[in-house]
Amino acid sequence: MTTEQEMVHIEKLKGYGCFACGTANPIGLNMEFYRNGDAVCSEITLSKQYEGWENMAHGGIVSTLLDEIMSWTVMYFKRSFVVTRKMDIKYIKPVPIDTPLIVSGKLGRQVQEPKIEVSGQIRNRAGNLLVRSKGEFVMVPEDKLSTVSGALKQDILQLFRNFS
Template sequence: MDKNIESIPKLHGYNCFACGTANPIGLNLSFYKKGEYVCSDLTLGNNYEGWENMAHGGIVSTLLDEVMSWAMIYFKRIFFVTRSMTIKYKNPVPLHRLLTVQGTILEGERRRLCKAKGLICDEDKKILVKAEATFAILSDKDLHLVPDKLKRDMNNLFKKF
């Protein structure tokens, strides 16, 4: 493996559609750090089709939201929710071809907000889709909504980075 690539551990047994290991119809994404980016490589099959031979736009937006979220998890080690996301579909996202999804932090915390950007590229490194998102950092008051087990598991995961 490339020395600049570092595998990122993830939680097991959770049902998240994008990264959860317990979701039988989910994407079960795995992530790695490469420089200032968190990345995931995947190939989408027919279950994720919109127009024939093209990924559904909702799946594409899910991939971008998730990789930017993992950039937040890895680089910031905080609890947050997606506040807004803007997506620019530049080219169709093909099925049955290797894709790389990348996310990185754009700005640090300001008024409990943080910004990130994401990309989806094909195997030739052609940019297919770009996104920017704003994430709202959960306050102590809102953190009670996160189950205690998940908080413990996430805090243990943060220590591994």
């Protein structure tokens, strides 16, 4: 677990419906983010509504946590819109529900512009590794986002400017 001195809160958009991080999605995960050195992290406790097998988080929810943390890692450090190209996940131990978890992501190498590799992991508070992932993400320039509304684009660009 990190200490308050190491944590730098990362602002996120308010009022949007993203399942993983949106504040306007009543069934979403509402992930919060902070920077800790060269990592973007999120602390979360999954409730029973995200259960797969008894007392274990559903694998799709676990995958969502990792996809989101890796996406935010690129967005934060590269100040860029991003989409997932591919993702590989290794489930090492069951991810328990009703237990605090630490989800983290780190940038990897720039594959070939605009692609970048990112790694992610989920640990329990004791530091035990439960799941790890690697992903390849594509940074998308603002002018290529034809399906994103102008208001959302502007909100995201303002968010990037606010990142410390």
